[in-house]
Amino acid sequence: MIPRRRAPGGRRLRPPRTRAETAAALVALLFLSLIVHRLLGLLAGLGAYAWLLVLGVPPAAACWWLVAVRGRARRRAGRVPGLLRLSLQHVDALSPGQFELAVRDLMERDGIAARHVGSRGDQAADVIGRDRNGRVFVAQCKHTAIGGRVGSRVMYEVKGTAGPVHGADVAVVVTNGGFTRDARAWGERHGIHCVDRDRLREWAEGRRTLAALLGVRDVGSGHG
Structure with missing residues (x-):
């Protein structure tokens, strides 16, 4: 049949x-x-x-x-490693929460496996990442109005939790604004890296990786 x-x-x-x-x-x-x-x-x-x-x-x-x-x-390549590029104009237009996600995505672009942890009670950590060598990056993100500056209090908080609570090997505060003179000096003395507006531009536009920007050995990204 x-x-x-x-x-x-x-x-x-x-x-x-x-x-x-x-x-x-x-x-x-x-x-x-x-x-x-x-x-x-x-x-x-x-x-x-x-x-x-x-x-x-x-x-x-x-x-x-x-x-x-x-x-x-x-x-659609917003989070594809090696392709993400952001202008400062775009960054300035983000909300504080979106800024934290952008920092996470930039870390992932550089080969750092990152996760967003920012929330109420985050203990001064918005993004935590780990590179291929197991080095832990802890970032506190401060989205400000243009001309705004991060003060020393933020640096104290990051110093108190980045290593003891989050196990950071590299602690960094990222802002689209600037830092007060005291905050920058205190960070240099205590190993807290500062990424201000000028350095953020280099990072966001893809001219340098985070590791190269901070002066630590660039691993896991293949460029820098």
Whole structure:
């Protein structure tokens, strides 16, 4: 017994059972025949160019599709390592929470496996990452109005928790603003790295990795 053919959707194909169905099938067949006839006539009129059309259109369509797919992939590359680039104008427009996520994504771009931990009671850590050598990066993020400055109190808090609580090998405070003179001096004395607006620009725009920016050996990113 020959099995019945199935339609693409899984339904069985069956012959017309009524006169109305037979008439509809004949009309559809006639319409399809007319389309095929018109296409053949068009190709015959083109002569030698018909083969160029037949052979050239599919490869051209395939190339267009590949370009479109690659373009969409680039636009979705927000968190793809090595591709993320942010301008300061974009950073300034972020909310504090979005800024923390951006810092996480920049760390991941540099080959640091990072997670966002910022929340109420985060104990002065918004992002924690680990590079391929097992070195722990702890970042406190301070999104400010343009011209805002981070004070010494933030540095005290990071010093008190980065190592003892989070096991940091590298502790850093990142801001789109600046640091007071006392905060910067205190951080230098106690090993807390400062990433101010100028250094953030270099990092966010992809000119330097975080490790290179902080002057520690760059591992896990393959560039810097």
